[in-house]
Amino acid sequence: MVNVFAVPVFFICFRECLETSIIVSVLLSFLKQTLGPERDPVVYKKLVKQVWLGVAAGLFIVIVIGAGMIGAFYGIGKDTFANTEYIWEGVFGLVATIIISLMGAALLRVSKLQDKWRVKLAKALEAKDSKSVVPANGRFKRWAEKYAMFLLPFVTVLREGLEAVIFIGGVGLGLPATAFPIAVICGLLAGGAVGFVIYKGGNRTSLQIFLIVSTCFLYLVAAGLFSKAIWFFEQNKWNHIIGGDAAETGSGPGSYDIRDSVWHVNCCNPEINGGGGWGIFNSLFGWQNSATYGSVLSYNLYWICVIIGFGLMGYKEKNGHYPFRKASTKVEDERRNSSSQGSGVLSEQIADKRAEAVGAGTNVREVRESPA
Amino acid sequence: MALSLSSFINPIAALLLFILHVNAATVTYDFDIGWVYANPDGMANRPVIGINGKWPIPIIAADIGDRIIVNAKNSLGNESTSLHFHGLYQNGTNHMDGPVGVTQCGIAPGSSFTYNFTIDQPGTYWYHSHSRGQYPDGLRGAVIIHDPDSPLKNMYDEEIIVTFSDWYHDLMNGLLEGFIKYSNPTGAEPVPKSALVNETQNLTISMEPGKTYLFRMINVGAFAAQYVWFEGHTMQIVEVDGIYTEPEDADMIYITAAQRYAVLITAKNETDTNYAFMGSMDEDLFDTVPATLNPNVTGWLVYDDKKDLPAAAPIDSFDPFDDFALIPQDKEKLFDKVDYSFTLDLKMDNLGDGANYAFFNDITYVSPKVPTLYSVLTTGDNATNPLVYGDHTNSFVLGHNQVVEIVLNNNDPGKHPFHLHGHAFQVVVRSDDEAGNYDPTAPPDMPKTPMRRDTILVRPDGHIVLRFRADNPGVWLFHCHIEWHVSSGLIATMVEAPLILQDTLTLPADHLAACKAADMPTAGNAAGNTINVLDLKGQPLPPPRLPSGFTARGIVALVFSVIAAFLGLATISWYGAAPLSKEEEAKLKRDIQAGEPQ
Numbered sequence: 001m002v003n004v005f006a007v008p009v010f011f012i013c014f015r016e017c018l019e020t021s022i023i024v025s026v027l028l029s030f031l032k033q034t035l036g037p038e039r040d041p042v043v044y045k046k047l048v049k050q051v052w053l054g055v056a057a058g059l060f061i062v063i064v065i066g067a068g069m070i071g072a073f074y075g076i077g078k079d080t081f082a083n084t085e086y087i088w089e090g091v092f093g094l095v096a097t098i099i100i101s102l103m104g105a106a107l108l109r110v111s112k113l114q115d116k117w118r119v120k121l122a123k124a125l126e127a128k129d130s131k132s133v134v135p136a137n138g139r140f141k142r143w144a145e146k147y148a149m150f151l152l153p154f155v156t157v158l159r160e161g162l163e164a165v166i167f168i169g170g171v172g173l174g175l176p177a178t179a180f181p182i183a184v185i186c187g188l189l190a191g192g193a194v195g196f197v198i199y200k201g202g203n204r205t206s207l208q209i210f211l212i213v214s215t216c217f218l219y220l221v222a223a224g225l226f227s228k229a230i231w232f233f234e235q236n237k238w239n240h241i242i243g244g245d246a247a248e249t250g251s252g253p254g255s256y257d258i259r260d261s262v263w264h265v266n267c268c269n270p271e272i273n274g275g276g277g278w279g280i281f282n283s284l285f286g287w288q289n290s291a292t293y294g295s296v297l298s299y300n301l302y303w304i305c306v307i308i309g310f311g312l313m314g315y316k317e318k319n320g321h322y323p324f325r326k327a328s329t330k331v332e333d334e335r336r337n338s339s340s341q342g343s344g345v346l347s348e349q350i351a352d353k354r355a356e357a358v359g360a361g362t363n364v365r366e367v368r369e370s371p372a
Numbered sequence: 373m374a375l376s377l378s379s380f381i382n383p384i385a386a387l388l389l390f391i392l393h394v395n396a397a398t399v400t401y402d403f404d405i406g407w408v409y410a411n412p413d414g415m416a417n418r419p420v421i422g423i424n425g426k427w428p429i430p431i432i433a434a435d436i437g438d439r440i441i442v443n444a445k446n447s448l449g450n451e452s453t454s455l456h457f458h459g460l461y462q463n464g465t466n467h468m469d470g471p472v473g474v475t476q477c478g479i480a481p482g483s484s485f486t487y488n489f490t491i492d493q494p495g496t497y498w499y500h501s502h503s504r505g506q507y508p509d510g511l512r513g514a515v516i517i518h519d520p521d522s523p524l525k526n527m528y529d530e531e532i533i534v535t536f537s538d539w540y541h542d543l544m545n546g547l548l549e550g551f552i553k554y555s556n557p558t559g560a561e562p563v564p565k566s567a568l569v570n571e572t573q574n575l576t577i578s579m580e581p582g583k584t585y586l587f588r589m590i591n592v593g594a595f596a597a598q599y600v601w602f603e604g605h606t607m608q609i610v611e612v613d614g615i616y617t618e619p620e621d622a623d624m625i626y627i628t629a630a631q632r633y634a635v636l637i638t639a640k641n642e643t644d645t646n647y648a649f650m651g652s653m654d655e656d657l658f659d660t661v662p663a664t665l666n667p668n669v670t671g672w673l674v675y676d677d678k679k680d681l682p683a684a685a686p687i688d689s690f691d692p693f694d695d696f697a698l699i700p701q702d703k704e705k706l707f708d709k710v711d712y713s714f715t716l717d718l719k720m721d722n723l724g725d726g727a728n729y730a731f732f733n734d735i736t737y738v739s740p741k742v743p744t745l746y747s748v749l750t751t752g753d754n755a756t757n758p759l760v761y762g763d764h765t766n767s768f769v770l771g772h773n774q775v776v777e778i779v780l781n782n783n784d785p786g787k788h789p790f791h792l793h794g795h796a797f798q799v800v801v802r803s804d805d806e807a808g809n810y811d812p813t814a815p816p817d818m819p820k821t822p823m824r825r826d827t828i829l830v831r832p833d834g835h836i837v838l839r840f841r842a843d844n845p846g847v848w849l850f851h852c853h854i855e856w857h858v859s860s861g862l863i864a865t866m867v868e869a870p871l872i873l874q875d876t877l878t879l880p881a882d883h884l885a886a887c888k889a890a891d892m893p894t895a896g897n898a899a900g901n902t903i904n905v906l907d908l909k910g911q912p913l914p915p916p917r918l919p920s921g922f923t924a925r926g927i928v929a930l931v932f933s934v935i936a937a938f939l940g941l942a943t944i945s946w947y948g949a950a951p952l953s954k955e956e957e958a959k960l961k962r963d964i965q966a967g968e969p970q
Contacts, residue, residue: 263926
């Protein structure tokens, strides 16, 4: 089951697709409100077409790049990992944990994107209106403004798509190729569907709940991956001690190091024959039929870090500074510095992308950095 | 190494032995057991256990009716020891049988111990240490009992003794430590480094044209069974484990650890070629076969020592003689009325220390505090209660002259050679591989005159049924003769006619002294308890069982993990559900207002 459906991959696709579809839906509803089919049907149709063309072009490029990357990875990679499989699986698990942990928080804030994008869009159009006033800004800028309705979705799709490709590459390093297709398709469909519901005027609260639930799942997966990564390192050590692959001894005695065992049941092994239901249990919640001190401690430690991290972010959002620190002048400095940055659509997108990749903690700053 | 044949039998000696037999001679051996160095396979010079400063150790030879006295002095310095005379019934002298913790205490370094018993059985036997995994370090040798009235006496001209064995380059103590350890959870036995014949390799045996030779072959190895064949010659099996058989021709035989075969081989009339003979270790027994291992040992039947010794020809497959088909020469009938039958289910499993152990009926043998024979002699009427021998000795109390049936189900994918002390048993059923457990409600046809021997192979996941008459009061072990499995507990104890033992047996002073030197009690039950012999408190115990499933530790860990996860999820939800901060919202509003066109 895990071999045909990679849960983290699903969530990544879902998240990126949702983000893209929210932006596209904001664009479309914006066009509908400002131009509308009844006010200027020709221009409206042209612009809507631009939007969809942008989406299609972005998607195409992403698919080409993504397929190439994954193909190359599976072409080169597999055999070189065979001997040190457990170490690689552990490293991949750690990488995946870090990626999910950092991007997960951002997912919680997707609902704010609507507002943010409305602002951006307005600015872009405003700039378009006043282009006769500032003609000296170069041909590129003028071209960009003219095709804003193409470029915005194109760049968005490209950006989110490449992000997804990189994340999936990172998260899925240890997974078989068969685990991807269904997870990717499901993620895209679910993201698209939710985006559509939002476009059709779905209410904010249910979206928020939805996002919270999916983020929670994402962190459950990450906690499990972290614990599993430690478990893989320990299992690698055990394999060296017994001079073979412990998995060959099945789930029974000898498949684990008794000295490190916290619990062991001779069933429910998530590693053997795909693991069945236990495999899903493993990828969702990090289940192990043979838990070690390392795997249990790392699991709990991960959650403690998450609790502290979110606690701090929440505290800062509420109070403007971290606990035990005064509302520092640093924030003011930051605001001043960032206000000097260019306000063009592209440059803002770059800043935006950077901020988002770093995580939710920076969302606060991101809002601030927009010039008043 | 050429074998000097004349040293075993020549007409004068035969005559002399015959006279001695009539006069019931006493054959005395003074053995000073100590470490020497040897390099039998040319690959590693290592310490081995020799006798009187020499290794290989002497052959013990005697006639039926003789008294054998072995004065054993332990000069090893760092290990205690004992001697077991494998296959000798020791009827009336159970305390001379040799296994430590069963019929005696180990002979402590510096101590001496006398084995003194008479022989009433002919044939091919061997002696070896029966102290924790010790004999593969070299303390193993042939015991040959000649029989002036042998049915074979006119059938051969000369006798040749050939031992086969596997060989390790490391001392058993170290190997055993690594074998019974958490880091060997599958119980993979150490793989031998080479095979030996007569404790050497490339042995040559001179053959004279037209003569017939009696080859007495003994596997004195620790672990590996060997396929044995002689190129260009047919073996005629005439004795197995001391039991004369109806002659049967065989091209290849399979000798497990501790088994013996005596075969007649008639020399060719021509002397133009020399012939190779081979011992080849059964690699099925080995967990992994190293690429560097040569499982074969080659020797030659030399007709002309000026001619070449041809290399052995490769063979396509091993197709050994099935010993189950043999018929004892005395035609002893099948014991068809069984008085006492019990089943031993063999399995390998891991205990709480993570190491792999061997079990009969879920019990792995742990040596009791008091040698079992000494418990028999000191527990009065309670000696008929198996409880006094401890919970971990697999003790069965047999009534005198009962016909006893042992059903052994091998629930393990390995081959095991089983040996019973004090008896040769009838092998009434032996299954093929993978036959599963014996079904006593539907027994197969049993041979009318079953093959008898004292060591028998049970096949992987198969079964055997053995029968014998309990006519030998004593404490007799029944165990796998793979030395690794002896150490991991594949042992059961037969306590035969204990009350008769109490009446007939008196322990010599040096036996009790050996226990005193080793600081071991000589009275009471398995726990050394002499007051209430049914109270086993303090008996030696195996490691605890592996915890099955969740222990308190596991439950606590799981509960903590679940709580941590829920708290984490709660924090995420709290953060995600929190409204935008005032500052954020104000900014957004401003931005929207500023950005909104018109």
